Amino acid sequence: DLLDQIEQATEFGPVLPPCPPVGPAPATVWRPKAATLLAVVRLAASFGSATALATELGMNGALTLLATGSAALDQTVRKVLEQIVAEPSLWPAGLPVPDLLYAVDAVKTGSPDRHRTLGAFSEKMRDALEIGTPVVLITPVAGTAPRALRDLNPKVVALKPLDHEQLSVLLDLAYPGQGAADALATLPTDARVSRLDPDRATLALRATDTETAVTAIAEALCPAPVEGAGWAAFPMPDTVRAPLEQMIFDLHAWQDGRISWSDVARGPLLVGPPGSGKTQVARLIGQEAGIAVVAGSVAQWSSESARSSDMIKAMRSAFATAAEQAPALLFLDEIDAFGDRNRKADHNSAYTDFIVTALIDQLDGYHGHEGVIVMAATNHLEKLDRAITRAGRFDRILRLPHPDHTLLPQALRWHLGPDLADTDLTGVAQAALGMSGADIAAAVRAARGRARQAQRALELADLTDA
Structure with missing residues (x-):
């Protein structure tokens, strides 16, 4: 019903006298933007009718956090809602028109009176709260909305995800x-x-x-399946593999409807030296569990701007993207780069305090978001803020060392692929003791280069020399 009403209300009537006909008029082709279509069908599926939408969003004093599920859809959803509330045939007469705000714009950053209950909000948001105007706060994911808004306990309405019918x-x-x-x-x-x-x-x-x-x-x-060795072949100690396999099992069980999301094991914090394969583990979990992987880091989020507000905006976007791609794994690489608020004060302390607090806010707000697991990795556990590593934010801390003598043959086989398939690698594994997975990959590349230069197949001697 809402879809039909929107179509009827947006037909443009004549605004000028028609020109004398000069021949058959060409057919008008309506080519709406894809984002507009997504916004319209998802709004229609979520509310059903204009009356239901107005009742949900337009009552006096209503405070609604509208989660679009996609940062790229926020602007379009707001524009469509602006058209709906301005159209008399869609919005009931006498019902107050809500203020339509982006959630991040409803909160001020760095406000000196943030200690006040309403001191954290923008002037428009504060005015709406004071006079009882209904407010619709548009955000990609409810958990990524600023904490000050979540503390108001707004009614959360998440747009229905796109399905085959839509x-x-x-x-x-x-x-x-x-x-x-x-x-x-x-x-x-x-x-x-x-x-x-x-x-x-x-x-x-x-x-x-x-x-x-x-x-x-x-x-x-439906991207093409990834070729090459998979999860089962990747070398890692049982202390790491067992809890990760439990998480993968839980993800399959949840996707099959056998368990609820609350029973799915949360993501771990992987700790290990450089080159130990932490990033590769995240990719393999995604492949094995059949879920998307969204990766982010401080370096990536701050690459275009050194301003903390821009970095936090990019971080929120990564969390929202993971929700949009759900089921998904959000992988936070080099999480120690956020810093520690308890270290000795220096000229970066204010920046560190701000971004660490923002990360904790995202992790807490995101807790329990159905379909998304947050997993992190670090080379330096001792550099992390203790609030990040406390129980409840990451289920477990898993240590992924360089391969030992029991895992080195498997590590060599992983990087060799089909080469030297029937060769005993025990001897060369002893020579590789102490090497990281990245070192082994470099050695295999060097060995293959030597064989190519000699215009022959790879031999064990090439690998031993490398």
């Missing part, structure tokens, strides 16, 4: 009369359509027909 409606709107349902029948059954974000949808809907668009959607949502 996708069929979306394609019917994008390609009227082209049989979207028949085209969608070719979409693989394991395609997670909820992962169709605005960018992927935009590229797919550049197609001129539904069949080509569905093919593009399938390619975006």
Whole structure:
């Protein structure tokens, strides 16, 4: 109903007298943006009718945290809502029009009166609270909204994720009369359509027909399987493998509906020296569990700006992306780069305090978000703020050392792949004692280079020399 009402309310009537006809008028082709279609079908699926939407968002004093599930969709959802509340045929007369705000803009940073209950908020947000105007706070994920907003206990409304039915409606709107349902029948059954974000949808809907668009959607949502050795072949001690395998088992059980999300083991904190394979472990967990992997780090988030506010904005975006791609693993690499608020004060102390507090806020707000596991890695556990490592933020601290004499043959086999398949690697493994996984990978590359230079197959002597 809401979808039909939006379509009817946005038809443009004549604004000028018609010109005399000079021939058959060309057919008008409506080409809405993919993000607009995503926003409209998900709003329609979530509220059902304009009356239900107005009742949910427009009552006096209503405070709603509207989670779009995608940072790339926030702006479009706000624009669509602005059109709805301004249209008399959609918004009931006499019902107050809510203020539509981005959650991050409703809070001031660095306010001197943040100790006051309302001191953390922007002037517009504070005015709305004081006079009882309904407020809709738009955010990608409820857990990424600023803590000051979450402390107000707003009603959280999460837009329904895109499903096959919504996708069929979306394609019917994008390609009227082209049989979207028949085209969608070719979409693989394991395609997670909820992962169709605005960018992927935009590229797919550049197609001129539904069949080509569905093919593009399938390619975006069902990447080719990764070749090469997998989780079972990766060398790691049982003290690391066992808890990670439990987490993978839980993820499969949750996806099959056998356990609830609250029973899924949380992500660990991996500790190990450089080159021990911590990042590779995260990728392999994603492959084995059949989930997306979203990676981030302080270096990545601060690469475009040294300002703490920009870094935190990039961090929130990574958390939101993981929610959008759920089920997903959010991997925080080199987490020690956040720093420790308890170290000796220096000129960076204020920056460290700000970003560490922001990370803890994200971790706590994200706790329990269905479909997303947060996992981190560090080379220097002693450099982490103790509040980050306390129980409840990461389930376990797992230590991943360099391979010992029992794991070195397996580490060599991992990097050799099909080369030297029938060769006993015990002797060369003894020579490699003390090397990291990265060192072994470099040695294998050097050995292969030597064999290529000699224009022959790789031999054990090449590897021994390397």
